Amino acid sequence: MRNDDYSLVDIPSIEAEDTMSTRDATKLAAQASKATQRPFRKVLMMRHGEPLDAAFPGWTRLALLGDKYRPYDLNMPLNIPIRSLVAHIDDAPLSEMGRLTAQMVGRGLRLARLEPTMIISAPELRCVHTAAALIKSLNNKNKAATICIEPGLADWRQWQETPPLWLSPRQLADLGLPVDVQYEPHWSVSSLQSAESVADYGERVAAALHNVFQLTRTRDSGVVLIVGHGATVSSDRMSTVTELELADASVPYCSVRGWHLSDDSSTLMATLDHPIKPIHTSAFTIDS
Template identity: 30%
Template sequence: MQLPGDFSSMTVIVVSHGEIIGRTFPNWLNLAFKHYDEQSLTYHPYDLNMPSSLPQRPLAHYEVDSPITTHGKICAALVARGIYMARLKPDMVILFFGYLMLYVISSPEMRCVETAWSIWRALQMGDRGICLDEALSEWGEWRGENEEKIWIKPQTVLSELKIPVNNDYKPMAVGKIDRKETPLNYTTRLQSFFEYILLNLPTKKCILLVANASALSVLSDRIYTHPMHVQTESENGEMRLCDIRAIHINSSRQVSRFEMLNI
C-alpha cells in the first residue's frame, strides 16, 4: 500500500466485542420476555449479568444480533482503562485531554456497537459519538438470510440505542456482502478497510476499531486463514472477548506493535 506523501503517523487499536447475552444465556429470549397481555411484551432480566433494560427491538432481531452482558460492558470499560494506562505513545496523553480526535469505528452488529459505546463513555470522549462501518462486519457465511437488514444503521443508532453517532465519518463502500463470502475474501475485505482508514482519515490520530475477533488477527498478522479459528472456543475454553491489538505507523512508514493489557 502506498501511503500519501503527507502521511505523518497513525495509531490503530482493534478491540473485539464483549460477552454476548445469547451465548451466556442461550434461552434468554424465552425466559426474559414476558407477555402481560396480547399487546405487550416486557423484558425482565433474571440474572445480574443481564442489562437492566434493553432498546425496543423485535425479538427476531435479538435472536440473531443480541446485546452484550453487564460483564461485557464492564470489560469494555476496563479496555478503555487499559488503553489509557498503556500510554501507546506520547501524544496519547494529549489525546485524552481533548487535543486530538479519537475515532471510534464499530462494526454494525449490536454487540460491537454497545462495546464501542462502553469504551467511548469510559474514555469520556465527548458527544461526537461513534462511527459505523459495514466493512468491519462479520464473515458473510456466518450470517443469516438478509441479516444485514437488522444491523444498527447510522441513521437509527441514536433513536434505537440512544447512542450518538459521528456523521462526519464516511464509511468504506462495500456493497452487499455475499453470504458465500470465502475466508480469503473476508480477510481481504478487512485488509482493504485498514488501508481505507490509513488513506482517508487524518494522520497523527488514534483510531479505535471495535469488531469481531478475526479483525485482531488481520491487523496483527495481515492475514488469517479461516475466521472460525479465532471465533470459536479454543482448546482451553477461552473466547477472545474484549481482546486488544494495536499498531503504530510512524512518519517513516515503519509499523510497530504495542503490547496491550488483556482483560
C-alpha cells in the same frame, strides 16, 4: 418507568502512568517520527465484549415475552432496544459484564495514554455497544468522541441465517449511542454478500481496514480504535471455516492489539506490545 439511579459508579483516580511497554514503544515511535517530521499514528484493534447470547444461549426464549423484556440474571442489561425477535437473535446486545469490561479497557487506554481520537466500529450492536461503553471511560474531552459505523468490518455473514438486521447509524443515535450519522462508510450494507467465502471475508475486512487507515490521513487522529470481531483483531490468514473459528476463539472478549501506522497509511508497522494492561479475574469461578 421510574427515573431512579441504578448507576455503578466511582473508580478512584490516580496519576496516569504509561506501562513500560507502551512508554518504550512511544519513545521509539517519537524517535522515528522525528526523522520523518511527521507524527506517528497508532492503530488499536479490539474485539467486542461478551454478547448476551454468548453468556445466555437461547436468551430470547426466557427473557422476551412479546415486546416485553425481562432479564433473569444480573449479567443481563436492564433495558434493551425494542426490536423484532429475529433481529435480537441475529444481533444481540452486550451483557453487563461485556459493558463493564469495555469500560475497564477504556480506563486502561486512558492510563496508557492511548485515548482514541477516531473510533470505527463494525455494524453489529455488540460492537457499537462496546465502543460506546469504552468512550464513557475516556477523559472529558474525548468523551465527545463519536463512533463511525463501517459495515465492511461486519462478521462473516454465513454465521447467520438471515440477511443483516443491524440498526442503522440513525437508529443507533436515536437510542442515545454516540454514533456519527455523517460518516460515509466504504462498504454499504447492501453490497455485503451473504454467500462470501472465508477468503472473501478476509479480503473484505482487509479492504475496509485499508480504507480506515487512509481516512486517518485527512483527520486529526493520533490513535485510531477499531472495534470488531475476533478475526479483525487476529492477524492470522484464514481460508477455511475452521481457521476462522480458531481465529475467533483465540481472541478473548475486549482484547486489544496495537500497531504503528506507516507514514503513507498503507502498512501496520512495529507492534505496540501489550498496549494496555490485561484483565485477570477469578471472581466467577468457584475456588476449590
